[in-house]
Amino acid sequence: MEHRIALLGFGVVGQGLAEILRDKSYALRSGLGFDGLIVAISDPMKGSLYHPEGLDLSQALKAVKDTGTLDAYPDTPGLIRGWDSFQTIRESNAETIVEITFTDVKTGQPAIDHCRAAFQCQKNVVMSNKGPVALAYQELSQLAKEKGVRWGYEGTVMSGTPALRMPIVALAGNEISEVKGILNGTTNYILTKMEEGYTYEDALKEAQSLGYAEADPTSDVEGYDAQYKVVILANVVMNTPLKRDQVSCDGISSLTPQDIESARSQGKRWKLIGRARKEGEQVVASVAPEMIPVTDPLAGIMGATNAVTYDCDLAGPITLVGAGAGRKETGFSILIDLINIAREQL
Numbered sequence: 076m077e078h079r080i081a082l083l084g085f086g087v088v089g090q091g092l093a094e095i096l097r098d099k100s101y102a103l104r105s106g107l108g109f110d111g112l113i114v115a116i117s118d119p120m121k122g123s124l125y126h127p128e129g130l131d132l133s134q135a136l137k138a139v140k141d142t143g144t145l146d147a148y149p150d151t152p153g154l155i156r157g158w159d160s161f162q163t164i165r166e167s168n169a170e171t172i173v174e175i176t177f178t179d180v181k182t183g184q185p186a187i188d189h190c191r192a193a194f195q196c197q198k199n200v201v202m203s204n205k206g207p208v209a210l211a212y213q214e215l216s217q218l219a220k221e222k223g224v225r226w227g228y229e230g231t232v233m234s235g236t237p238a239l240r241m242p243i244v245a246l247a248g249n250e251i252s253e254v255k256g257i258l259n260g261t262t263n264y265i266l267t268k269m270e271e272g273y274t275y276e277d278a279l280k281e282a283q284s285l286g287y288a289e290a291d292p293t294s295d296v297e298g299y300d301a302q303y304k305v306v307i308l309a310n311v312v313m314n315t316p317l318k319r320d321q322v323s324c325d326g327i328s329s330l331t332p333q334d335i336e337s338a339r340s341q342g343k344r345w346k347l348i349g350r351a352r353k354e355g356e357q358v359v360a361s362v363a364p365e366m367i368p369v370t371d372p373l374a375g376i377m378g379a380t381n382a383v384t385y386d387c388d389l390a391g392p393i394t395l396v397g398a399g400a401g402r403k404e405t406g407f408s409i410l411i412d413l414i415n416i417a418r419e420q421l
């Protein structure tokens with residue numbers, strides 16, 4: 076069945092999703108009955124396209140690859156250019172809005188308003204943008220419910236690794252008393268590369284060129300991105316209305332090559348660890364670099380890979396390891412929410 080989609084943002088994740096839909100359309104249609112049709116792309120610098128019968132993804136991807144904008148996308152009858160994000164939400168025929176603009180770690184905007192506008196128009200939203208889930212989870216969940224639409228945000232934590240769906244679905248019935256792990260791909264990549272002898276600056280540049288880092292990488296290196304993810308895990312998986320300012324936060328920007336070497340000489344390794352732990356009625360939460368023994372399973376998580384352990388009352392500790400960032404991986408996180416919306420399982 077055809078599912079009409081509008082993309083807000085056509086950066087790393089938007090292009091990753093478009094490539095997947097271009098390359099796997101036959102398999103998705105024949106294997107799962109999922110026919111994802113991108114009818115609109117809206118991006119302030121790259122340009123905006125809308126066609127009610129769907130866009131040619133190969134042409135859109137080629138235009139951006141060759142020129143950096145959508146201006147070279149061929150004109151066809153019925154094509155509209157230039158709509159901003161709110162016009163795209165309100166006036167396109169998309170059933171689902173995919174919100175993949177940058178994550179603003181202070182206000183969560185304009186993404187929170189994008190969600191409000193979409194829900195008011197009775198459209199579903201799927202996103203990897205962390206702002207709305209970290210800052211407005213209760214309000215937006217309630218609004219989506221009132222309007223009878225769905226809200227998918229699997230990609231907000233650990234990209235395409237099912238860090239939210241796995242505990243909600245497969246661990247249902249457990250009380251999860253602690254979540255703890257490596258929740259940011261960029262910083263884990265930097266720490267891995269610094270152990271190989273890279274400078275901090277070169278390692279960060281490489282993480283940016285691979286599409287792992289936030290538009291403003293301060294969010295990664297100062298721990299804010301992981302802080303958001305701790306908030307999301309607490310709200311979604313532990314059912315606890317934790318707020319961002321309740322999570323103490325320290326990043327990796329002050330770690331020096333000497334610190335890396337000193338850890339190595341003690342049989343340890345630096346990792347940026349995020350955690351939220353229930354203590355009675357309270358939740359104690361933090362993000363901070365920790366020196367952990369190389370024998371600890373988290374010490375073996377390298378590069379942009381992430382890992383999270385859920386401490387469950389029935390199942391015991393369960394650890395999930397997988398990609399924490401990346402073009403294809405995060406594109407997949409959007410796809411799986413879209414598939415589940417089409418199956419009416421989200």
Ligand SMILES: NC(=O)C1=CN([C@@H]2O[C@H](COP(=O)(O)OP(=O)(O)OC[C@H]3O[C@@H](n4cnc5c(N)ncnc54)[C@H](OP(=O)(O)O)[C@@H]3O)[C@@H](O)[C@H]2O)C=CC1
Pocket residue numbers: 083084085086087088089117118119120121160175176177178185203204205230231234286287288289290399400401402405
């Ligand atoms: N990359 C990754 O591995 C992961 C990313 N995420 C999250 O997914 C989201 C997208 O990430 P990514 O694709 O890497 O980011 P990019 O910075 O590559 O792309 C974001 C795009 O959104 C555009 N944009 C900015 N404001 C608006 C707006 N108001 N309306 C429409 N488009 C807008 C930007 O345009 P311009 O550049 O022209 O300003 C840019 O093209 C972010 O929120 C990020 O935190 C989550 C998990 C993993």
Ligand SMILES: N[C@@H](CC=O)C(=O)O
Pocket residue numbers: 231233234258259260261262287288289295300399400401
């Ligand atoms: N910048 C983030 C991207 C995914 O959320 C990271 O590096 O983990």
